Amino acid sequence: MLALSARGVLPKVDYAIFADTGWEPQAVYDHLDRLEREIANPAGIPILRVSSGNIRDDALDPDHRFASMPLYILNPDGRPGMTRRQCTGEYKIKPIKRKIRELLGYPHPVRIPKDVFVEQWVGISTDEFHRAKDSDVKYMRNRHPLIDLGWSRDDCVRYLTSIGLADTPKSSCLGCPFHGNAQWRHIRDNSPKEWEDVVAFDAAIRKGNARANASGNQLLGQAFLHRSRVPLAEAPIDHVTASEWAAMQRRLGDDSVDVEELEAGVVEGCSPWACRGAAPDMARDDFGLAS
Template structure:
């Protein structure tokens, strides 16, 4: 239950009986979701889940933002945009989905099965887990990596696209379902950055402050002397977020960044509208560096 368009659709279809009633909906909270996501999640619980008798469980591995800035905390790195000392661009590894989404979900699933870690789950005991993948991203549908979870993709069974989901949610009065991704996700496009800047000054100040704070790597790496060999940024242009060209992509910027039309569209609209645990949409082609704070 990421609280984005597709997962909100699955919950509503289950609640109304179009799909079988699920036993639980699990929301993995990174601690750094947009205010609109938390508000939407509360509304889903109040208006959709509770009336249908579906418990909406909230799980967490901690606060992603705070952990990145805490020198005493091991940090699972975000896919930050890196500018190396020789001018080459790169990205740090994406570990945040595994640490802040998949890990707490698996922990809760094991508890629901009655076999919390480190107990062994008997053969043949498993949950059927619904994942919100629509037809326009069918290639991202994949199996879980453990035997006690079996993924199913009901939207593919229904042959529903994201547009179908939006129309359905609109019919329920949920037209303003937000994009489900961390507030400071480096995969945001310019449109999402503008939306934060223009609609929520406090959240914009938050991400600008975080962007400046991680310029030389995460706090723990810096404290241990493993400084980032380059500079880290939230925005793809690899300039401070407060100065990033988020209002439009000019021809000169496109040429400077060596972007094709498709890549320019990605810069505007983002890699995609969120990060699903078993189908993180943030796949990138840029060279991935060893670690946040240990880049080569």
């Protein structure tokens, strides 16, 4: 959408906002710098980078309030589960809303007049039209230009390729539990330092986040980044046959993931208004509740 706006296909936007969780792959930050340098700046479109902190550091800080990630849980009785997903709201939606209020001149808790609002563009394509929703606040009115254009994900890829941006990386946290095996392999095989980082994080959150542990609310089961519910360094991220995966899931009593999703990850992208994953609240326990 930024490129389409900068090149006059869509109207010129006032701002583009990037919500930074603090734990994106370096390739994403490098690409953002390139977009700013080659696309946004020449068109006079400021890219605003907003943040609520570093999600990785916050999870490991016993003194920090932490909004939980959707981790895979292995309960003491062997049953599988998942923790609730609060990270999108805390690390993406909240800082964007805070910045929009600032741009409008009505920072929280100042009341915004009914006739003051922004038109917010959300990059959902026709493949994900079912995820196109109105905003939950009156001062933001969502619009979905890609759907208005009738563009699918493939159309977006073709356009990016035509303007020299074929290598656009996916934006998501390095340690997002919704990664597919292909994404985990890409990190392991192409970014050794980032792989070491996510493996260390996976081990560090085995008994829950640091604040919960410090307050005596240690997770009774075990938490994992990979859906196989084994340590990431040992997880079956190389090719797994359908029969092998089915056998593994039968042992866990969980047949909710198909092999295609295991390999590619959840189809929907990870963005503030289209976060990957089926449901906004998949809690099975009290791990990581924000207080």
